[in-house]
Amino acid sequence: MKAVVLRGAGQFACEEICPPVIGPGELLLQLGRAAICGTDLRILEGKKTKDVRYPSVIGHEISGTVYQVGEGVSTFQKGDRVAVANVLPCGDCPSCLAGRSNACQARLAIGYQYDGGFAEYVRIPAAFLEHGNVFRLPETVSFETGALLEPLACCLRGQRNAGVSFLDTVLIVGAGPIGLMHLQLSLAAGARCVIVSEINGMRREKAQTLGAHMVIDPEREDLTERVREATGGAGVDRMILAIGAPAIVNGLLGIVRKGGTACLFAGFAGKGTCSIDANIIHYNEIHVCGSTAYTRQDYRDAAALAIGGKIDLESLATHCFPLEQFQEAYETCRSGAGLKIMIRR
Ligand SMILES: [Zn+2]
Numbered sequence: 001m002k003a004v005v006l007r008g009a010g011q012f013a014c015e016e017i018c019p020p021v022i023g024p025g026e027l028l029l030q031l032g033r034a035a036i037c038g039t040d041l042r043i044l045e046g047k048k049t050k051d052v053r054y055p056s057v058i059g060h061e062i063s064g065t066v067y068q069v070g071e072g073v074s075t076f077q078k079g080d081r082v083a084v085a086n087v088l089p090c091g092d093c094p095s096c097l098a099g100r101s102n103a104c105q106a107r108l109a110i111g112y113q114y115d116g117g118f119a120e121y122v123r124i125p126a127a128f129l130e131h132g133n134v135f136r137l138p139e140t141v142s143f144e145t146g147a148l149l150e151p152l153a154c155c156l157r158g159q160r161n162a163g164v165s166f167l168d169t170v171l172i173v174g175a176g177p178i179g180l181m182h183l184q185l186s187l188a189a190g191a192r193c194v195i196v197s198e199i200n201g202m203r204r205e206k207a208q209t210l211g212a213h214m215v216i217d218p219e220r221e222d223l224t225e226r227v228r229e230a231t232g233g234a235g236v237d238r239m240i241l242a243i244g245a246p247a248i249v250n251g252l253l254g255i256v257r258k259g260g261t262a263c264l265f266a267g268f269a270g271k272g273t274c275s276i277d278a279n280i281i282h283y284n285e286i287h288v289c290g291s292t293a294y295t296r297q298d299y300r301d302a303a304a305l306a307i308g309g310k311i312d313l314e315s316l317a318t319h320c321f322p323l324e325q326f327q328e329a330y331e332t333c334r335s336g337a338g339l340k341i342m343i344r345r
């Protein structure tokens, strides 16, 4: 089968390799779509190495068709269209026991410990079936939407951590695919006003189409000033940072209202260090939170939101390349020309 094999930092290519052999209780998935994620870019470039194996096949935003069913599997049949929640929490570490399985300290994941979606066929280990990580897609739902349930689940976790709710004013910094998912989730959660800050014109336009109340180009406008005006000087209730740029954190803390929340959603580039005026947090009683991965409940809720038509994932999938053209897909993704770049068989 064709697969994109990662052999080291910056060393990857579409190759012909043996398809996976499945055992009892497992599934073999024929790829529908796999989306390239910002994390994948960091892995391909060698900037992220935690839990990364060489050689391996990465890709963790996956949908497809059940191609083969292992002995003893009764819940799925050949031909079923499914999406996969790629993270399997251990259930037994302090994070899992505290109800934060998204931050599991001993997680196993497809696209990391197990080969992932940038391949014609993907093996789904038995534990993923046993724990409900394989999600059946209704006929009306595309493989694009199926693959993007995973990042949507991550965003839903971020929204929950940030506490976005009725009548909030929300600032979303960055309108890449993740920022655009946050925008839609905030609207679905009942936000009164969602402001999006983004330097790329195409992305600002997309934010507007998806319902942003205000879009700001921070290179040409004073973000702080515009937000002050829009909030009567109070600042935003919730700020979600969907760009991994440490240098902008301090300025953004200043436009969160007293008692508001700043969610540092995106993973930060480099060492992630920056200097902040701690008194902004102190005097303004700002809650600062992070967000990592998703719980199985987040994934199911994300699926319900997308399937119920509350969130448009379909139009975020702007490009699709076959496995053989992975290099082109990778470069398109890096250029920021599109939104979500999808890979197909
Ligand atoms: Zn991802």
Ligand SMILES: [Zn+2]
Pocket: 089, 090, 091, 092, 093, 094, 095, 096, 097, 101, 103, 104, 105, 106, 107
């Ligand atoms: Zn755990």
